[in-house]
Each structure stands twice: as structure tokens, then as C-alpha cells.
Amino acid sequence: MSASSNSNWSRRSLFRAAAGMAAAGTLAACGSNNGRGGGSSSGDHLVQYFHAYGEAGTEQAIKKYAKAYPKADVSTQWITGSDFESKLFATLLTANAPDLFEFHPQIQLVKSGQVADLSDIIDPVKSDFNQADIASHTVDGKIYGVRMIDDPQFFFYRKSMLEKAKVEVPQTLDELIEAAAKLTTGKVKGAFLGNDLHAVINPLIWSSGADTLTADNRPAFNTDGVAEGLTKMRKLFTSGSLLLGAPADYWDPSAINQGLCAIQFCGMWAMPAMQQALGDDLGVFPFPKAADAGKPSVYNGGWSMFVNAKGKNVDAAKEYVKWLWIEQKKYQEDWALSYGFHIPPRSSIAASATKLQSGLPAEGVKLFDQYGHFDNIGWTQAMITATENVFADCVRKNGDPKASLDTAEKTVSAELKKLFG
Structure with a gap:
């Protein structure tokens, strides 16, 4: 789901930045001497933290689910603006820390003992989850976090604008650059990839035939293909056909909805808002092949629920997570499909999701199945920052x-050595 529409920041990088800094540094010091104990299921009041989603009805939905829970009083901190991550990680250091919170898989949270092992509640239904989601939350065979929604990200385009300019749907990054130039007119830019371009860093790496890390946690992004992809991105950035400094960032569909661009990188969550504004004048395509060794890619974002292992109600929090995100399939389906479109991580729910089975949503699901890439739990904020620096440079x-890329590889190698020895 998109971030709150009144903030202008990269959801993924900022949230993970906080996770990286907090878990790698100060959070690690917040150990068992905090005087609060852990693991008691006697607490009948639980607090959960959510960032403010942009889609209408989301806050009411989360509070409705919580109210229906019979075993505890669950209150929700719904944090607006761009300060979710700073508030979450500052509060985790205090006696007012939430019992559970939404976030993304981050190995530092596991290594610092901040998040609880949820294997016991997930194992019985593990086979019903998208296995890539299970893998992205697993460390040493233990699962830390329940995936709530999968959020594929790709390019949306105005069919009428491409037809008028006699432009075919781009299959390669070179073709995207050419298309953007032909689609740029007086008030309309050819393409919008976000204000800071950070959303397309990993897609560029994957579409250039590389990856962030190898299976045995070594740097995998420093290749000739990625260097070639970066050269092409520089060409696009300086072409004059890229929308820069839009009023809202890539996660908000307003740029394409308001006719500021012909092609926009965005998430599947925005499909209903786009369809409401533009009707059937919409198509989707993956981040195109960027180098000879590459193939198209789709980044799977999304959100997961974690239990604060240093909280005073660990067992009660796990019980609530099990009830809502494992047992209540009706609520899980509502959360994924009633407020923007998201792919349910549970295969059984995804299979019966009629809203995703035809038209544009079905095309999005197909791209997700064919080209999807998931978060690597070992890809930390320092590593993300290293590749952001490559883009900046x-x-x-x-x-x-x-x-x-050589500089970034040194940084990433040093981080990997710290994490994995």
C-alpha cells in the first residue's frame, strides 16, 4: 500500500534506513536488563504500530479487526507523515515500546534480538504462503514476521498517448529512453520514475542480469551489465524527457492521473485510483531488460507484521498475530483487496481473489509471477545506501x-563481514 499522501519520501529506503541504524546500533543495547521481562501472555492490552497508508479506509479497517479480537484490548498507533520509522525505533528503546509493528524483513532486527521467532505460528500453514515471502523472512531456519501484503511495482502507461505518438510498449531500457523522448510534449513528460529514482535501483540491477547478493551472501551487483544499465539511466536522466520534482513521489498515482507523464513507475496498490481517473486507458509493463545479460524485473514490496521480542507481552502479541494474520482469512482478504490492490501472500486467498483475476490486475499478477523479485533479508540499509550513492554519482x-560500483562493493563487503563473518 502506498504511504500517506501528505509525505514525500521513499517508503522503502527511509523505513529500512531506520531499521538499519536502530537495529545495528542503539537497539542492540536494549537487552534483557530493561526491567520488563518478556514472554508473559497475561497482558490484556496490546499496542500495534502502523504507518499511515494513503488509501481511504485503511485505518478504520485495522482498528475494526483489532476490536473484533476477543482475547485482548488491542490499540493502534496510526502514524502519519514521514516520521513512522523514527517514532517506531525511538519508541522501541523505551518502556512504551509497541508489542507488535509492521515493517520489512531486516536481518539486524533478528541479530539484535528485537523481533520474535514466529515459526511456531507460521509452520502449520507455511505451505499456504508464497514461498519467496517465507524465504525473505527466514534466518537460520526460523521465520521472523508474517507477510500481510505483497506489492509488485512496475510501469503504468497511457495507451492513448503511446498510440498517438506511435510508440510500442518498451521491451528494453533503450526502447524506454526512445519512447520517453517521443512521448514528451509541451506539458507532458515521457516518464516518471520517482523524485529520487531510488525505487528503480534494484529493478535496474535485476534487469541488467545481476542481483544484490549471491545465495551465500556475497556482493552480486558489480557487473559490466549493471555498469551498462547505469550509463543508460544517465542518458534518460539528462534527456529532458523524465519528470523530476513531481508534487508527490512514485508511490502516489497523481503524476499519471493528472497527465504530468505518459509512463509512471508505481505499485499495484494504486491501480484502483488510476482506473477511477483514467478508465481503460492503462497498461502495465515490467522494468525492461537493461543489458544483454538481463531480463525484465518486478520488485515486490509489501509489509509484514513483527512481534517485539523485548516487549512485556510477547506471547499475547504472538497470539494476536496468529489470530489475525493466520486464522482470519476474511480480514486478510479485506486488507489486501478492499483498499487498493495487493496480492495476498496466502496462496489460498490469492486463488480466490476475483478482483485480481481479469483485466489490468490480472496482468499485474502475471508480471509478478513471471518476473518478481523479493527482499533479501541480508540486504541492509548500509548496502541500500551504498547503491543509492552509486545512482547519485x-x-x-x-x-x-x-x-x-567498486566503491559500493567495498562498503557492502565490509557490512557482510560484520553480519556473517
């Missing part, structure tokens, strides 16, 4: 891609 400035 090579795409925004005119830095040498290979030199920038």
Missing part, C-alpha cells in the same frame, strides 16, 4: 559507473 552526476 553516476545518474545524477556524471561519475564513472565501474568506479562507483
Whole structure:
């Protein structure tokens, strides 16, 4: 789901930034000497933290689910604006820490003992989850976090604008650059990839035939293909056909809805709002092949529920997570499909999701199944920042891609050594 419409920041990088800084540093010091104990299921009041989703009805839905829970009083902190991550991680250091919170898989949260092992509640239904979601939340065979929604991200385009400009749907990054130039007119830019471009860093890596890390946790992004992709991104950035400085970032559909661009990188969550504004004048395509060794890619974002292992109601919090995100399939389906479109991580729910079975949503699901890439739990904020620096150096400035990638690889290797030895 999208972030609150009144903030202008990269959901993924900022949230994970907080996770990285907090879990790697100060949170690690918040150990068992906090005087609060842990694991008691006697607490009958639980607090959960959510960031403010942009879709109407989401806050009411989460509170409705909580109110229906018979075993505890569950209150929701619905945090608006761009301060969710700072409030969450500052509060985790205090006696007022939430019992459970939504976030993304981050290995530092596991290594610092901040999040509880949820294997016992997930194992009985593990086979009903998308197995890539299970893998992205697993460390040493234990599962930390229940996936609530999967959020594929790809390009949306105005069919009428492409037809008028006699432009075919781009199959390669070169074709996207050419298309953006032809689609740029007086008031309309050819494409919008977000204000800071951070949303397309991993897709560029994957579409260039590389990956963030190898299966045995070594850097995998420093390749000739990625260097080639960066050179092309620089060409697009300087072409004059890219929308820069839009009123809202990539996660908000207003740029394409208001006719500011012909093609926009965004998430499946925005499909209903786009369809309401533009009707059937919409198509989707993955991040296109960026180098000879590559193939198209789709980044799967999304949100997961975690239990604060250092809280005073660990067992009670786990029980609530089990009730809502494992047992209450009706609520899980409502959350995924009634407030924007998201793919339910439970295969049984996804299979019966009629809203995703035809038209544009079905095309999005197909792209997700065919080209989807999931978060790597070992890809930390320091690593994310390293690749953001590569984009800043090579795409925004005119830095040498290979030199920038070499620098990033050194940073990532040092982080991996700290994490995995």
C-alpha cells in the first residue's frame, strides 16, 4: 500500500534506513536488563504500530479487526507523515515500546534480538504462503514476521498517448529512453520514475542480469551489465524527457492521473485510483531488460507484521498475530483487496481473489509471477545506501559507473563481514 499522501519520501529506503541504524546500533543495547521481562501472555492490552497508508479506509479497517479480537484490548498507533520509522525505533528503546509493528524483513532486527521467532505460528500453514515471502523472512531456519501484503511495482502507461505518438510498449531500457523522448510534449513528460529514482535501483540491477547478493551472501551487483544499465539511466536522466520534482513521489498515482507523464513507475496498490481517473486507458509493463545479460524485473514490496521480542507481552502479541494474520482469512482478504490492490501472500486467498483475476490486475499478477523479485533479508540499509550513492554519482552526476560500483562493493563487503563473518 502506498504511504500517506501528505509525505514525500521513499517508503522503502527511509523505513529500512531506520531499521538499519536502530537495529545495528542503539537497539542492540536494549537487552534483557530493561526491567520488563518478556514472554508473559497475561497482558490484556496490546499496542500495534502502523504507518499511515494513503488509501481511504485503511485505518478504520485495522482498528475494526483489532476490536473484533476477543482475547485482548488491542490499540493502534496510526502514524502519519514521514516520521513512522523514527517514532517506531525511538519508541522501541523505551518502556512504551509497541508489542507488535509492521515493517520489512531486516536481518539486524533478528541479530539484535528485537523481533520474535514466529515459526511456531507460521509452520502449520507455511505451505499456504508464497514461498519467496517465507524465504525473505527466514534466518537460520526460523521465520521472523508474517507477510500481510505483497506489492509488485512496475510501469503504468497511457495507451492513448503511446498510440498517438506511435510508440510500442518498451521491451528494453533503450526502447524506454526512445519512447520517453517521443512521448514528451509541451506539458507532458515521457516518464516518471520517482523524485529520487531510488525505487528503480534494484529493478535496474535485476534487469541488467545481476542481483544484490549471491545465495551465500556475497556482493552480486558489480557487473559490466549493471555498469551498462547505469550509463543508460544517465542518458534518460539528462534527456529532458523524465519528470523530476513531481508534487508527490512514485508511490502516489497523481503524476499519471493528472497527465504530468505518459509512463509512471508505481505499485499495484494504486491501480484502483488510476482506473477511477483514467478508465481503460492503462497498461502495465515490467522494468525492461537493461543489458544483454538481463531480463525484465518486478520488485515486490509489501509489509509484514513483527512481534517485539523485548516487549512485556510477547506471547499475547504472538497470539494476536496468529489470530489475525493466520486464522482470519476474511480480514486478510479485506486488507489486501478492499483498499487498493495487493496480492495476498496466502496462496489460498490469492486463488480466490476475483478482483485480481481479469483485466489490468490480472496482468499485474502475471508480471509478478513471471518476473518478481523479493527482499533479501541480508540486504541492509548500509548496502541500500551504498547503491543509492552509486545512482547519485553516476545518474545524477556524471561519475564513472565501474568506479562507483567498486566503491559500493567495498562498503557492502565490509557490512557482510560484520553480519556473517
